Amino acid sequence: MPRQMLTDERWEKLKMTMLKMGIYDKPFLRQTTEGIFYRLRVGCPWRDLPSAFGNWNAVYKRFNEWSRKEKLMGIFNELIVEPDLEWQFIDGSIVKAHQHSSGAAHGQESAIGKSVAGNTTKIHMAVDACGLPIHFTLTGGEVHDCKEAPILVAELPKADYIVADKGYDSEPLRVQIKEKGAVPVIPRKKNSTVGNDDMDWCLYKYRHLVENVFARLKHFRAIATRYDKLKRNFEASVALACAFLWLPM
Template sequence: MTRYDLTDFEWRVIKPLLPNKPRGVPRVDDRRVLNGIFWVLRSGGPWRDLPARYGPRTTCYNRFVRWRKAGVWDRLMDAVTAAHDGDIQMIDSTSVRAHQQATTAKRGADHCLGRSRGGLTTKIHVVVDAQGLPIRLGLTAGQTHDGQIADKLLDRLGPHTIVLADKAYDADRIRELIQNKGATPNIPPKSNRRWKPFFCKRLYRERNLIERFFSKLKHFRRIATRYDKLAANFLAMVQLASMWLWLRANESTA
């Protein structure tokens, strides 16, 4: 087993969540295929360089795409994050530079690519819990303002949750969205605000957890640089990296 492979603990968590196939030709070993997908995710290597121990690269790639289309990665993400700590949630984004091969997709669809200071980039938007573990994910083009996707990512807030965010989210619309869920925004007000809402600096310092999450996320080289042409495939990679961080955190406390 290499350092990129699933541990026995991680496999025991994931295995019951995978699709069942009671009939037909037996599926190629799921654990081996997942290890191959995680090798690409962690190493950043192209699919064609997948080591032979993981089997045919086409099997790993096709399984990755087929399960993405079938919503398997979405369901795994929901299952793994179901036990999140909802007392405090934090929202923020980080930009990722797109590799040249990621910019060659067919035109017409929204591939979440846009020009910003770093050239062609994609912005990853994340909500993390009180432990700094991700619970909601989203993608936009690199030049998109953070607040434009906040409605989608904050639509599952529970009552009494405190939401930490920076000044980019200081908009009446976002504050009302949070309060309508029974939650409390703790967002520093912009300097041009006439009315200054309550803001706790001490609690705001906890936002370092989301910055630490972004640092861990970019240890996955397939995330630190975007190689995927399709936004859906890149988001699936972000989901897999997020699940891995959840599993590693749970394994360390098991």
């Protein structure tokens, strides 16, 4: 039997959340879910899924259906309970898109772009003060952090401080953060005429919390390298990986 990821305690918590999302407790639900996690962890093609998880096509169809109906994203959002919103940290990370991830059907959004690394996707992530993911968006890898930041920040709950690196150095973004009632902790670039006299460098040192989340997510090989053709399927994979980080909480 291939190694599984869900203990009995975590499976019960996940199953209750799945029931809230309208996923029925059918026979082999745990087996199917473990198959999805197995593919997420090892990054194998769906056709190479071990038979211990059932028919590979049945597992894929279940994942694709949950993705299409945004149920996996709903599971992630449902598991976010009492996040510590005193501080919020935002950042972006590029993942390489495998050559098999290109060629999505016409009219289907892929969120794959060209950058110096070739075909890539960028994950724009926000985490709370405990270093747990609370929201993310996906774009092509060529999209600058500062360009996607207003969309990301607009979806975040109210916080006391929002911390980011100098890639987010933008006065309109600072204004947006202040309008949300938060204090922006974003260093200015070297050519800035304003300077960094107002920077809270002690708080800025905790920005590694968002980097740690990217490191943990990329333990899943299907996240570290993107194999999904459609944006919604890769988004569902990232949401499921983020949900897994919340299960012990």
